[in-house]
Amino acid sequence: MAKSANAASGSAEAKRNRGAGKAGDGAERHETIYQQIREAIVEHRLKPGARLREDALAEVFGVSRTGIRKILQRLALEYLVTLTPRRGASVSRPTIEEARDVFAARQLVECQLMPWVARRLKPADARVLRELATSERQALRAGEQSRAIQLSAQFHQRLAELSGNTPLAEFVERLCSRSSLILAVYGASGHLGCESHDHDELVTLLEAGREERAVAFMQRHLKAIEASLSIEESTDEAPDLRQIFG
Amino acid sequence: MAKSANAASGSAEAKRNRGAGKAGDGAERHETIYQQIREAIVEHRLKPGARLREDALAEVFGVSRTGIRKILQRLALEYLVTLTPRRGASVSRPTIEEARDVFAARQLVECQLMPWVARRLKPADARVLRELATSERQALRAGEQSRAIQLSAQFHQRLAELSGNTPLAEFVERLCSRSSLILAVYGASGHLGCESHDHDELVTLLEAGREERAVAFMQRHLKAIEASLSIEESTDEAPDLRQIFG
DNA sequence: TGGCGGCGGGCCGTATACAATCGATGACGG
DNA sequence: CCGTCATCGATTGTATACGGCCCGCCGCCA
Incomplete structure (x- = not known):
């Protein structure tokens, strides 16, 4: 060796x-x-x-x-x-199609999960979520982008875990990982997906038991992230020489 | 070697x-x-x-x-x-908790998938689904239980694929595999999960574009399967001697 | 001078060898 | 007669060795 x-x-x-x-x-x-x-x-x-x-x-x-x-x-x-x-x-370098599918899947699953979470949420859980959101904002402000990304993903993952359904939680975890990869490729620089205050607001809604609002909020939240992607295909393969020089 | x-x-x-x-x-x-x-x-x-x-x-x-x-x-x-x-x-020998989680996840995902499927369903797709359902019934009648199980799972998987969302389809595929395992452990003998006519009926609803009905039908369908499980813990661990002899 | 074909190196894919660990069985002692 | 301990066998975990493919370089030829 x-x-x-x-x-x-x-x-x-x-x-x-x-x-x-x-x-x-x-x-x-x-x-x-x-x-x-x-x-x-x-x-x-x-x-x-x-x-x-x-x-x-x-x-x-x-x-x-x-x-x-x-x-x-x-x-x-x-x-x-x-x-x-x-x-x-x-x-991996996700394709545009993968990106769309991943975010569509997240919307379907994470939104539907909100009612379960709202019903099972205990004060201690809410506190942990708030801490995550806070840390994320701090990291973002401190310029620690890596840490912020990690914390943002962890927030969503923890949320899914709180549903109490292990398979779904794991699925969301994987979708979050892939989302991070997607943001690395298509994300606008400086704007890393989740608006940090969104997470705080979501916790508030969940604590108040406003399930419907939480679902809608999560939907908007994810749509916003998806919309922030720059859908410019990286000129990786087939540089389209003909189109460029034709 | x-x-x-x-x-x-x-x-x-x-x-x-x-x-x-x-x-x-x-x-x-x-x-x-x-x-x-x-x-x-x-x-x-x-x-x-x-x-x-x-x-x-x-x-x-x-x-x-x-x-x-x-x-x-x-x-x-x-x-x-x-x-x-x-x-x-x-x-693997799934636990009761795993079984509950898996079926809960399937209900959440597969039901929400129905509208997408209904909207994207083409005649050719419907035909394939009907063939699967028919084959399944035939296999069941012929006593080929293995084949019937396989076909039943394939029906659900194909349905998920027709949503056009790869991550979700793959997730459903895995849940179906695990469901098969769950049925092997907790399923009542002779009654292997899906009522065969259910699948035909579901295709009819989807073809007619009755999304709401399809969602509700899938929900009942999965609940029926889950309800058919015999929830007797295999006396594998902790035989509860105290309870038996106490 | 530019294109093409041979050649070598790097890297992956598979198989095999070795080492460590766990369970079981049998013997010994109480 | 039962419990405990030690040794043996079986099976996995890890590392290493070898073979093959692909890519890139270099020399040759048009």
Whole structure:
């Protein structure tokens, strides 16, 4: 392995990892690595299109390619990375159609979830949600864009969890991750999706038990995000030379 | 590999596979194996709790454990198999809570999908759906329970696909798979979930564009299935000796 | 000078080998 | 006779080795 050969970065990273994720010795380690990569993608620290070479990741995290492959496949199943048969893994670059579908799905699910949440919401839950919203605004103001993105997604995810329905919560979680990716590609710079005050307002509505209003609010909220996307197809493939020079 | 050493069963099975799954040479092979295992689980040919040993599967399909592991992990992410850390894989045995959540999720999503489907439904689509419903009834009458289960799930999946929203369709697909597993555990024998005429009736409503009716019908349909489950906890863990002998 | 074909390196895909761990069985002691 | 402990077998988890494909570079030819 590179553990001894390429000592400098390899073992240093590995040690840091062992310390950070706790991870003990064995099984949890992979989970930690998975989370780290996932976070990096969701927070736009790894940009869409970025290549993820197995060797490089294996060396950075101090494990062998076997474990990395497992993680990459898992991420591929969530549409966060794309696995091209013999070209390796890269951060997914969602298409416009995917973007539309994802946001349509979110509207359908998250809106319908609001009544359940409103009914089950306890004061402690509301407090946590408000804290998330507050942290998000602070991060945004402090210029910590990565953190803000992460917190915004967490708000929506927590909301879905409060419905008490695990499959739906998980589904929303994945949709949020993909949304983050979509914003990375099509989002207008500086304007990262959710208007921060929206989240506060939504909590207020839910606390008051105004289900109908909460549903409508969520609908508007998501539509606003979707509308803020710049629908300009990245001139990635087929640069349309003929159209340009014709 | 066992290809040369353990010739007898190994190569014979491998050859059969190469012939059956078509699978060409390389990449598609795993996909075929995945589908086969998945089908076996959904059709109740592999019952919940059944152990899936890597070596055995590797030998049966004529590939090495590496590929099998990948497949098992994928199935685990869909909750079709359970991966116990050092005990290997087994067909999942859903809990009552999971069952409730899955059906609740299906009601939320599938019902809301009906209007979309009704609006996009083309004659050709309706015909396909009717064929599925017919085949299902025939299979049921012919005693081919596995086939009937498969077709019933396919009906719901196809319906979701017709919404035109890929993420939602995929979500429904997974929920249907899990539902099949749930029926295997909690379903009353002989009564496998969907009343077969229900599906025909639903297509009729959709063709007529009666969205509201279709939504309500789907709701009743799913509630009926859920209600048909025998909610007797398998005396698997905590047999409640105290309650029995107390 | 520009296009084309051969060639080498990098990287992925698969298989195999090794090590560690857990469960079961059998023996021993109380 | 029952409970406990140790050893053995089985099975998974991880790492490594090898083979193949694709891409990019370089030399050759028109």
